[in-house]
Amino acid sequence: MDYAFFEGRIVPVEEAKISIMTNSFHYGTAVFEGIRAYWNEEERQLYLLFAREHYERLLRNAKALFMNLPYSADELVEVTKELLRRSGIQEDVYVRPIAYFKDLKLTPKLIDYTPELAIYLYRFGRYLNTSDGIRAKVSSWRRNDDNAIPSHWKVAGAYVNSALAKTEALLSGYQEAILLNAHGFVAEGSGENIFLIKDGVAVTPSPDQHILEGITRKAVIELLEKELGVKVVQRPVARSELYRADEVFLTGTAAEITPVVEIDDRKVGDGKAGPVTRKLQELYFNAVRGKLERYRRWLTPVYG
Numbered sequence: 001m002d003y004a005f006f007e008g009r010i011v012p013v014e015e016a017k018i019s020i021m022t023n024s025f026h027y028g029t030a031v032f033e034g035i036r037a038y039w040n041e042e043e044r045q046l047y048l049l050f051a052r053e054h055y056e057r058l059l060r061n062a063k064a065l066f067m068n069l070p071y072s073a074d075e076l077v078e079v080t081k082e083l084l085r086r087s088g089i090q091e092d093v094y095v096r097p098i099a100y101f102k103d104l105k106l107t108p109k110l111i112d113y114t115p116e117l118a119i120y121l122y123r124f125g126r127y128l129n130t131s132d133g134i135r136a137k138v139s140s141w142r143r144n145d146d147n148a149i150p151s152h153w154k155v156a157g158a159y160v161n162s163a164l165a166k167t168e169a170l171l172s173g174y175q176e177a178i179l180l181n182a183h184g185f186v187a188e189g190s191g192e193n194i195f196l197i198k199d200g201v202a203v204t205p206s207p208d209q210h211i212l213e214g215i216t217r218k219a220v221i222e223l224l225e226k227e228l229g230v231k232v233v234q235r236p237v238a239r240s241e242l243y244r245a246d247e248v249f250l251t252g253t254a255a256e257i258t259p260v261v262e263i264d265d266r267k268v269g270d271g272k273a274g275p276v277t278r279k280l281q282e283l284y285f286n287a288v289r290g291k292l293e294r295y296r297r298w299l300t301p302v303y304g
């Protein structure tokens with residue numbers, strides 16, 4: 001049976017229920033995270049990936065929404081380990097922490113309310129096709145501007161923007177959307193950061209491009225530079241660069257490293273995942289399962 005962390009206690013997930021009157025349900029004033037845990041069969045060990053970094057981001061985002069949660073990142077990592085152990089998880093799983101205002105009151109504001117934190121487990125499997133890659137469409141929806149609903153925070157309400165773009169892409173026969181920012185430069189996918197490879201150099205939109213600065217993005221920059229000797233440039237990226245790139249891939253906790261093999265009906269490179277993307281995937285998938293000693297620092301073992 002799966003357990004959840006709810007109102008300060010670990011309870012069976014069916015008991016973790018909120019009222020329809022919950023303030024944050026109405027106004028999207030919740031902040032959340034997505035954390036993956038990877039099962040290593042040989043070691044019979046479950047590894048949480050970047051658990052501390054995700055909880056630090058959650059607490060920073062919560063603080064920005066005037067939610068003072070009575071937990072440290074380390075305490076939340078411990079709670080998550082306990083949740084996974086109690087639920088007896090021996091497979092890959094996704095952990096969803098969400099902080100919200102529990103008050104049964106209607107006014108869209110951030111003060112004089114009571115913040116609450118819930119954490120539950122979700123069986124995601126692969127979010128996108130990491131093997132064959134995906135076809136993507138540049139969305140007609142623009143990424144929400146950081147001065148409207150900050151793209152840098154994982155705020156629930158901002159995901160209306162993601163849902164609109166993703167739905168448009170799916171209904172048009174693509175698997176993912178690439179959003180431009182309000183200034184017409186490439187921002188990111190509906191739930192992923194984006195990288196392109198051109199003439200051996202990696203390019204990714206800089207933090208000022210109205211993106212979420214992904215934790216996977218940071219890890220991938222490290223792998224590109226340190227393991228593959230690929231220079232990474234962070235700068236504004238024009239839409240037309242997508243059509244001229246040798247390789248394009250998306251990064252995210254859910255999406256991991258997903259090759260983009262076609263954009264707006266144009267093949268990326270030769271229409272297959274490129275060599276840099278493949279090498280990165282191999283490194284990443286080994287690192288997240290604890291198979292690369294030097295990246296064990298990314299991981300928190302759950303058992304033992």
Ligand SMILES: Cc1ncc(COP(=O)(O)O)c(C=O)c1O
Nearest residue numbers: 191192193212214215216252253
């Ligand atoms: C809009 C958006 N961009 C990027 C990412 C990737 O972030 P991370 O690598 O921290 O999961 C996510 C997912 O969390 C996202 O929702």
